[in-house]
Amino acid sequence: MRWLLLATMVLAAPGFAQTKAEDEAGDVSEVDKDSSGPLRDRIPPVSGHAFLMNGRFEISPELAISLRDAFFTKYLFGAALTYHFTETLALSLRGGYTASIISGAAQVCAQQGACRAPTFDELTKNGSTPENKAYGLMTFMASLDLQWSPIYGKLSLIAEKVVHFNTYILAGPAIVDYGPKGTITVGGNIGVGFRFVINKWLALRTELRDVIYFEQGFPVTNTSVRNQLMVGIGFSMFVPTVFEESR
Amino acid sequence: MRVFRILALALVPMLAMPAFAQMNFDGLDLNAKKKGKKKAKKPPVEEKKPDENPGAADGVDVPAAVDTKAPAVVEKPAPVDTKPAPTMSFDAVDVAGKTGDRQKMDSAIAQFKAENFEGAAVSFYDMSQDPKLKALAAEAEYWLAKSLYKLGMYHSSLDTFSRVLARGDRTKFFKSSLEWLFFISRKTVNETVVLDEIAKYSNFEFPERFRSEFRYLLARYNFVRGKALDDADQKGEADKAYEEVKRLCLLIPKGDLFYARAKYLEGLSYFRENKLETALASMKDVVRETRTAAAGAKASEVRNSQTLRELAFMQLARTHYGAKQNRYAIFYFSKIERGGPQWLEALFESSWANYRIGQSEQALGNLITLSSPFFRDEYFPEALILKAVIYFENCRYREALSIIEDFERIYGPVQEELERLVQKNMEATEYFTVFEDVRKKNKSGEKKTNTDEILERILNLALTDKDLKKTVDSITELESEIDSFGSKSDTFKYSNLSKSLIESLKVARTELLKKAGIMAKGKLDFELSQLKTMRGNGIRIHYETTSKEKDFLEQQLGVGGQKEIVKSYQYSVAVSDEELYWPYVGEYWRDELGTYQYTLTKGCIERSAPAKGE
Numbered sequence: 001m002r003w004l005l006l007a008t009m010v011l012a013a014p015g016f017a018q019t020k021a022e023d024e025a026g027d028v029s030e031v032d033k034d035s036s037g038p039l040r041d042r043i044p045p046v047s048g049h050a051f052l053m054n055g056r057f058e059i060s061p062e063l064a065i066s067l068r069d070a071f072f073t074k075y076l077f078g079a080a081l082t083y084h085f086t087e088t089l090a091l092s093l094r095g096g097y098t099a100s101i102i103s104g105a106a107q108v109c110a111q112q113g114a115c116r117a118p119t120f121d122e123l124t125k126n127g128s129t130p131e132n133k134a135y136g137l138m139t140f141m142a143s144l145d146l147q148w149s150p151i152y153g154k155l156s157l158i159a160e161k162v163v164h165f166n167t168y169i170l171a172g173p174a175i176v177d178y179g180p181k182g183t184i185t186v187g188g189n190i191g192v193g194f195r196f197v198i199n200k201w202l203a204l205r206t207e208l209r210d211v212i213y214f215e216q217g218f219p220v221t222n223t224s225v226r227n228q229l230m231v232g233i234g235f236s237m238f239v240p241t242v243f244e245e246s247r
Numbered sequence: 248m249r250v251f252r253i254l255a256l257a258l259v260p261m262l263a264m265p266a267f268a269q270m271n272f273d274g275l276d277l278n279a280k281k282k283g284k285k286k287a288k289k290p291p292v293e294e295k296k297p298d299e300n301p302g303a304a305d306g307v308d309v310p311a312a313v314d315t316k317a318p319a320v321v322e323k324p325a326p327v328d329t330k331p332a333p334t335m336s337f338d339a340v341d342v343a344g345k346t347g348d349r350q351k352m353d354s355a356i357a358q359f360k361a362e363n364f365e366g367a368a369v370s371f372y373d374m375s376q377d378p379k380l381k382a383l384a385a386e387a388e389y390w391l392a393k394s395l396y397k398l399g400m401y402h403s404s405l406d407t408f409s410r411v412l413a414r415g416d417r418t419k420f421f422k423s424s425l426e427w428l429f430f431i432s433r434k435t436v437n438e439t440v441v442l443d444e445i446a447k448y449s450n451f452e453f454p455e456r457f458r459s460e461f462r463y464l465l466a467r468y469n470f471v472r473g474k475a476l477d478d479a480d481q482k483g484e485a486d487k488a489y490e491e492v493k494r495l496c497l498l499i500p501k502g503d504l505f506y507a508r509a510k511y512l513e514g515l516s517y518f519r520e521n522k523l524e525t526a527l528a529s530m531k532d533v534v535r536e537t538r539t540a541a542a543g544a545k546a547s548e549v550r551n552s553q554t555l556r557e558l559a560f561m562q563l564a565r566t567h568y569g570a571k572q573n574r575y576a577i578f579y580f581s582k583i584e585r586g587g588p589q590w591l592e593a594l595f596e597s598s599w600a601n602y603r604i605g606q607s608e609q610a611l612g613n614l615i616t617l618s619s620p621f622f623r624d625e626y627f628p629e630a631l632i633l634k635a636v637i638y639f640e641n642c643r644y645r646e647a648l649s650i651i652e653d654f655e656r657i658y659g660p661v662q663e664e665l666e667r668l669v670q671k672n673m674e675a676t677e678y679f680t681v682f683e684d685v686r687k688k689n690k691s692g693e694k695k696t697n698t699d700e701i702l703e704r705i706l707n708l709a710l711t712d713k714d715l716k717k718t719v720d721s722i723t724e725l726e727s728e729i730d731s732f733g734s735k736s737d738t739f740k741y742s743n744l745s746k747s748l749i750e751s752l753k754v755a756r757t758e759l760l761k762k763a764g765i766m767a768k769g770k771l772d773f774e775l776s777q778l779k780t781m782r783g784n785g786i787r788i789h790y791e792t793t794s795k796e797k798d799f800l801e802q803q804l805g806v807g808g809q810k811e812i813v814k815s816y817q818y819s820v821a822v823s824d825e826e827l828y829w830p831y832v833g834e835y836w837r838d839e840l841g842t843y844q845y846t847l848t849k850g851c852i853e854r855s856a857p858a859k860g861e
Contacts, residue, residue: 043621043837044621044837045836045837045838046834046835046836046837047619047620047621047834047835048619048620048833048834048835049834050832050833050834154829154834154836156827156828156829159820159827159828162829162830162832164834
């Protein structure tokens with residue numbers, strides 16, 4: 001829950017920055033003046049960019065954690081390789097190993113007794129045979145995503161530090177290895193993320209994604225559509241490390 | 248008695264019947280008002296008998312009031328021809344009593360009314376060229392001019408109306424043609440193409456509804472003339488022209504649509520005479536008059552009004568700057584709308600005013616906007632000189648030298664190219680052709696050579712002259728009109744009319760090219776001398792900087808490297824409650840342009856020193 005709150009705050013930050021600018025600029029904000037003024041007709045919103053992605057590779061190690069898990073909390077250690085065809089469009093290949101631990105929400109309760117956290121075996125074995133008794137155990141996932149980055153902006157942190165960011169959304173197919181028997185299935189994932197620019201070749205990346213796939217439970221007739229929410233953070237290194245502003 | 252009354256009542260309609268039948272027989276449609284839609288099918292009813300007042304009884308479509316709309320074709324039912332029928336001949340038998348020539352004219356007018364303007368224009372032209380129809384030539388030309396106007400061929404229309412006017416005021420189409428000139432002036436990008444023609448007939452009385460517009464246009468004509476005479480060092484004649492400007496402007500009443508524009512011209516005329524207070528009063532009148540747009544004003548009128556308002560602000564600011572009232576100047580410069588046509592000029596000029604009162608941060612901040620990639624092609628060479636001066640005065644010698652070197656690197660080749668162009672002593676039209684080539688390359692996106700890039704800078708520079716720009720726009724408009732023949736119907740395209748019009752347009756184009764060439768050469772001469780002066784200043788700053796730096800180094804050596812001339816300034820990034828502070832990190836955001844302030848962190852100026860210039 002704390003993670004969700006943090007993620008929401010991070011996601012809401014750019015929106016807040018915009019609202020603040022509008023409120024503080026008076027009745028007609030500079031933003032509104034800009035949208036109706038004559039400059040709009042002849043010049044782009046930004047030039048001399050502090051950060052551009054067009055034609056660059058992005059190598060991005062990341063750490064993600066699952067949200068709202070009933071049985072297992074997953075920690076994903078992965079990396080993504082992204083190529084930016086244009087300033088707004090990119091294709092990304094990513095993969096990651098997932099370490100699953102029993103979620104705090106999972107409880108085993110006696111019929112008239114107290115509840116306790118289940119053991120790993122209780123959730124993954126039927127007797128001594130590994131079975132997918134509890135949904136959400138994941139060991140590996142990979143995906144191919146199309147990214148669209150329509151928003152480039154900057155934030156003023158306590159009126160002292162300027163942070164440039166961009167926002168992207170992504171969607172694409174995914175392969176998921178789940179359950180104690182290592183079942184592989186195909187699904188998809190959608191997500192939204194932010195890159196906070198550190199310098200011309202390095203950015204901090206945060207991302208919220210929903211991995212959607214079908215999971216077969218135990219007994220095998222039980223099938224569930226999984227919506228695995230994951231929030232991640234990572235660093236993005238851009239190659240080449242320099243870029244040229246095109247007018 | 249009662250029987251007699253009944254008989255009398257019955258007799259009256261019986262007696263009236265033959266007359267009614269006769270009226271019908273004559274082709275008069277007494278129900279014309281009720282059958283409005285069928286009007287076009289009955290040309291004899293719509294016949295216009297030209298009389299001495301074509302604007303009224305003739306039913307000529309004279310534009311309504313002062314309105315920028317194209318005049319609506321409001322055809323009034325013409326009075327019935329009461330003249331006796333002409334001597335009967337075999338080919339002129341007509342129940343309405345008209346000649347065959349008249350019928351031809353009517354038929355062409357009917358085409359015009361049916362909005363077949365191309366067909367009508369060809370017919371009118373043929374009639375105007377037919378020696379047998381000499382009596383109708385003026386009328387044919389008049390309608391031809393109207394048809395061309397309706398076809399959007401304003402330059403051709405102007406040329407044709409000019410021919411009607413050249414026939415003198417004895418033709419019944421004279422006054423109407425004169426009025427049409429106003430409408431053409433509203434449609435063309437450069438009203439000055441019409442001014443010469445209007446000025447020719449300045450002695451004639453104009454209808455009340457056009458009087459102010461006429462006076463304004465005439466004042467503008469005299470203003471342009473006065474400026475040209477000043478350029479030619481004919482001061483006496485120029486004085487007369489400006490006197491005429493003021494006289495004509497005084498005749499335009501307050502509240503009139505042309506009042507603000509007239510006041511602007513008046514203000515400029517006073518400014519020329521160095522009557523600064525009167526000039527300021529006129530400009531303030533312009534500002535007051537253009538504060539709110541007139542109710543129901545069109546977008547173009549509102550835009551024109553806004554442009555005029557900004558020009559008035561610029562003039563107010565420059566006048567105050569000239570009188571060393573820098574804070575007033577800054578106040579008026581700040582009134583210029585962000586991103587508007589005058590904005591960059593205002594930013595640059597206010598930099599000088601800011602510098603004069605010691606606000607170097609604001610001056611340098613304005614220059615940041617000017618140096619943004621958005622305005623890379625704009626021509627502000629003096630911006631670098633100002634920047635160098637500010638750094639020099641703050642004892643930042645390295646930076647000052649580096650800026651002067653930048654200036655030399657950028658503008659040295661521009662001056663050389665300017666000199667090469669001016670020394671060539673080409674024909675006026677050739678000057679324009681040089682620019683035109685660069686302009687075409689720009690449009691087509693062709694790769695430009697270094698010389699092209701320099702020429703492009705010079706082109707941009709030349710186009711800062713508003714009159715030249717308007718003339719260039721006018722040439723473009725004229726060329727579009729020539730090109731528009733290609734999209735017309737074959738009947739029109741391959742007619743003698745088209746050949747004749749294209750020939751006339753080409754002559755007009757050559758005239759305009761010549762005019763533009765003369766203006767371009769004049770502008771280049773002027774800018775060359777300005778650039779020479781600026782480079783001279785640059786060299787002086789370079790020399791001064793080097794010698795000051797040398798003195799400083801010598802002093803430093805004398806005290807064993809202990810002396811520090813440059814001190815850290817105290818500064819704050821605090822802003823008012825209505826502002827937000829965004830540090831500049833080399834990135835230009837459109838909504839931040841014009842708001843930059845450069846923080847000078849070190850220098851040698853005592854900050855408590857009184858401000859200069861005021």
